Amino acid sequence: MLDERRMAVLRAIVEDYVATGEPVGSRGLVERHQLSVSPATIRNDMAVLEESGLIAQPHTSAGRVPTDAGYRLFVDQLATVKPLSSAERRAIQTLLDGPLNLDSIVDRAVRALAQLTRQVAVIQYPSLRTTRVRHIELVELSPARCLLVLITDAGRVEQRIIELPAALGPETTAVLRAKLNEATAGPSLEEAVADLDNLWQGFAPAVRPSVQAVVDALKEIPRSGYQERLVLAGTSNLARASADFPSFMSVLEAIEEQVVLLKLLTDMSADSGKVAVRIGHETTQAGLEGVSLVAAGYGPGPAQAHLGVLGPTRMDYPGSIAVVRAIARYLSRILAG
Amino acid sequence: MLDERRMAVLRAIVEDYVATGEPVGSRGLVERHQLSVSPATIRNDMAVLEESGLIAQPHTSAGRVPTDAGYRLFVDQLATVKPLSSAERRAIQTLLDGPLNLDSIVDRAVRALAQLTRQVAVIQYPSLRTTRVRHIELVELSPARCLLVLITDAGRVEQRIIELPAALGPETTAVLRAKLNEATAGPSLEEAVADLDNLWQGFAPAVRPSVQAVVDALKEIPRSGYQERLVLAGTSNLARASADFPSFMSVLEAIEEQVVLLKLLTDMSADSGKVAVRIGHETTQAGLEGVSLVAAGYGPGPAQAHLGVLGPTRMDYPGSIAVVRAIARYLSRILAG
DNA sequence: CTTGGCACTCGAAATGCGCGAGTGCTACCG
DNA sequence: CGGTAGCACTCGCGCATTTCGAGTGCCAAG
Numbered sequence: 156m157l158d159e160r161r162m163a164v165l166r167a168i169v170e171d172y173v174a175t176g177e178p179v180g181s182r183g184l185v186e187r188h189q190l191s192v193s194p195a196t197i198r199n200d201m202a203v204l205e206e207s208g209l210i211a212q213p214h215t216s217a218g219r220v221p222t223d224a225g226y227r228l229f230v231d232q233l234a235t236v237k238p239l240s241s242a243e244r245r246a247i248q249t250l251l252d253g254p255l256n257l258d259s260i261v262d263r264a265v266r267a268l269a270q271l272t273r274q275v276a277v278i279q280y281p282s283l284r285t286t287r288v289r290h291i292e293l294v295e296l297s298p299a300r301c302l303l304v305l306i307t308d309a310g311r312v313e314q315r316i317i318e319l320p321a322a323l324g325p326e327t328t329a330v331l332r333a334k335l336n337e338a339t340a341g342p343s344l345e346e347a348v349a350d351l352d353n354l355w356q357g358f359a360p361a362v363r364p365s366v367q368a369v370v371d372a373l374k375e376i377p378r379s380g381y382q383e384r385l386v387l388a389g390t391s392n393l394a395r396a397s398a399d400f401p402s403f404m405s406v407l408e409a410i411e412e413q414v415v416l417l418k419l420l421t422d423m424s425a426d427s428g429k430v431a432v433r434i435g436h437e438t439t440q441a442g443l444e445g446v447s448l449v450a451a452g453y454g455p456g457p458a459q460a461h462l463g464v465l466g467p468t469r470m471d472y473p474g475s476i477a478v479v480r481a482i483a484r485y486l487s488r489i490l491a492g
Numbered sequence: 493m494l495d496e497r498r499m500a501v502l503r504a505i506v507e508d509y510v511a512t513g514e515p516v517g518s519r520g521l522v523e524r525h526q527l528s529v530s531p532a533t534i535r536n537d538m539a540v541l542e543e544s545g546l547i548a549q550p551h552t553s554a555g556r557v558p559t560d561a562g563y564r565l566f567v568d569q570l571a572t573v574k575p576l577s578s579a580e581r582r583a584i585q586t587l588l589d590g591p592l593n594l595d596s597i598v599d600r601a602v603r604a605l606a607q608l609t610r611q612v613a614v615i616q617y618p619s620l621r622t623t624r625v626r627h628i629e630l631v632e633l634s635p636a637r638c639l640l641v642l643i644t645d646a647g648r649v650e651q652r653i654i655e656l657p658a659a660l661g662p663e664t665t666a667v668l669r670a671k672l673n674e675a676t677a678g679p680s681l682e683e684a685v686a687d688l689d690n691l692w693q694g695f696a697p698a699v700r701p702s703v704q705a706v707v708d709a710l711k712e713i714p715r716s717g718y719q720e721r722l723v724l725a726g727t728s729n730l731a732r733a734s735a736d737f738p739s740f741m742s743v744l745e746a747i748e749e750q751v752v753l754l755k756l757l758t759d760m761s762a763d764s765g766k767v768a769v770r771i772g773h774e775t776t777q778a779g780l781e782g783v784s785l786v787a788a789g790y791g792p793g794p795a796q797a798h799l800g801v802l803g804p805t806r807m808d809y810p811g812s813i814a815v816v817r818a819i820a821r822y823l824s825r826i827l828a829g
Numbered sequence: 830c831t832t833g834g835c836a837c838t839c840g841a842a843a844t845g846c847g848c849g850a851g852t853g854c855t856a857c858c859g
Numbered sequence: 860c861g862g863t864a865g866c867a868c869t870c871g872c873g874c875a876t877t878t879c880g881a882g883t884g885c886c887a888a889g
Contacts, residue, residue, distance in 0.1 A: 833886105848872090858861105
């Protein structure tokens with residue numbers, strides 16, 4: 156039923172529509188592709204494809220447009236891997252230069268992603284849940300306050316100011332710091348933090364409430380919603396494609412909200428380096444009608460975080476997939492180094 | 493020449509145009525405002541105002557629209573201070589709740605700013621140049637690498653990973669950390685950092701290159717462009733007002749670029765708490781045609797950073813000014829606490 | 830100085846029309 | 860039976876034309 160040529164026709168329709176943005180007709184197809192059959196034949200094939208729900212026509216006497224299902228089939232079976240151009244390779248390579256602190260790496264990566272795909276790019280910071288603790292620092296700011304600084308494996312730094320019931324004093328602070336570092340030196344933060352409940356026992360009664368305050372703050376870190384951070388770039392690319400969205404303002408809102416986007420990202424690909432694609436209605440989120448998402452996990456070891464690009468369903472999937480995969484790998488490598 | 497009533501007319505035109513977005517005619521004016529004169533009189537006044545360059549008509553047989561100069565006069569002399577509504581007060585008040593670390597405070601503040609003004613909100617992080625150092629932390633990650641963590645007065649935390657020519661060892665690290673804290677305990681980071689050039693003399697020859705590497709990294713921090721951080725919110729509000737811009741995509745691009753925006757912000761208000769307004773062409777930046785900016789400085793003591801909102805020239809100036817001022821003050825107070 | 834009256838202008842919306850891209854169908858061919 | 864050529868038909872798009880009305884400027888009178 157869906158033989159060789161019909162698939163070729165579908166591929167051609169997707170490619171042309173992505174390129175031009177206009178419904179593609181039978182004549183144009185045979186002209187631009189080497190299909191070596193007549194337009195009439197193509198029309199018959201198109202009728203079949205339409206019946207299968209892979210393409211549709213916006214109105215009678217217009218050309219055909221791929222449906223979400225059509226894109227899905229294209230991405231899964233028809234798309235040929237598109238190797239990165241040397242210019243793209245070079246652009247990504249420059250990521251390796253520059254400061255090694257996480258903030259600036261992520262910033263450069265997200266900009267590169269947006270620029271190369273010409274879509275909206277999004278990167279989630281390595282989750283505090285799953286990464287391991289590299290170091291914990293405890294600084295007395297005043298008798299009533301101290302600062303807790305947490306540095307993870309992936310280079311992420313998180314800080315909290317803690318109000319203390321009673322002053323700790325320099326020695327106690329040093330001891331507590333050492334114990335915290337010792338206790339969290341093992342597996343992920345989330346697991347490590349579970350063992351801290353009895354820490355106060357090793358301290359003098361006077362400072363125990365303060366110790367507990369610090370422990371509570373530390374336990375709170377992987378729990379709070381604030382711990383998830385998302386950075387965006389290339390929002391202006393959305394405006395360029397605004398004609399493709401029913402309401403691109405609602406898309407902007409949904410993106411800014413971050414919550415929805417975060418959920419989508421984490422729901423998608425799990426494995427580091429694997430690229431997953433959500434097309435159109437598959438992103439069952441309010442405000443994201445007509446939006447596709449190409450995402451991958453990244454991070455040292457198993458995926459600790461995700462990154463991706465977001466654009467109209469009418470999007471260059473092979474190209475986006477290639478860039479997303481490449482950047483995810485580079486990022487993983489840098490963070491592991 | 494510009495008597496009482498003419499100013500009242502200008503104010504009415506600005507208010508109506510801001511409210512409706514449509515050129516306002518003489519008849520509508522007398523209907524909606526208590527001007528107790530006839531439309532014909534208003535027309536004469538309008539002719540004068542137009543001659544003075546304060547209003548203009550998009551085309552013959554259309555109503556009048558304020559020019560940039562008109563808005564300027566309105567803001568400087570005509571606008572009445574608009575007190576915050578209790579709902580607005582409450583919304584800002586909730587800023588005081590929640591975690592006290594800088595990132596989340598700024599995040600909440602920028603969202604509040606965007607929501608209350610229904611404009612694009614932008615907040616600049618307290619500059620590393622002018623703030624004082626609260627604490628410096630130095631952590632050995634491996635023999636060849638250490639992590640430098642800088643905590644400023646305003647609660648900002650900055651980190652760098654430093655490649656070391658030779659291992660420092662725990663004792664030397666401790667000594668160096670102490671010396672760095674001692675040396676930077678004075679004035680602003682930028683000034684403090686100037687005195688570090690001879691620090692290596694106090695160390696054994698073997699570790700001197702490593703000490704110098706740390707000092708260099710520290711000196712680099714206030715210098716690098718990366719140190720300036722800008723956070724945005726409410727970009728979707730721009731889309732709502734997209735009809736007001738000649739090309740709102742270029743506005744989006746300019747905003748994303750951040751460099752332009754940063755320059756504008758720092759060029760504007762200097763004093764903490766004072767609100768400054770740039771209207772239309774006064775923002776002499778490419779891509780920002782038809783954009784106005786309402787900004788204020790904030791921070792403990794003299795303004796260390798800026799925040800503001802950005803929108804079409806057709807914008808509720810009194811309201812925006814009130815909110816910007818309020819949030820700048822709250823933020824200053826929180827950071828000082 | 831203000832006001833009513835009036836002719837005039839000009840953009841926005843409505844209307845009508847022709848063009849052409851594209852389709853589906855049918856008859857025909859290898 | 861799949862492919863092809865021909866052909867009538869549909870329907871959105873672009874364009875010219877018209878109409879409508881909001882708003883102005885000017886003038887003469889109060």
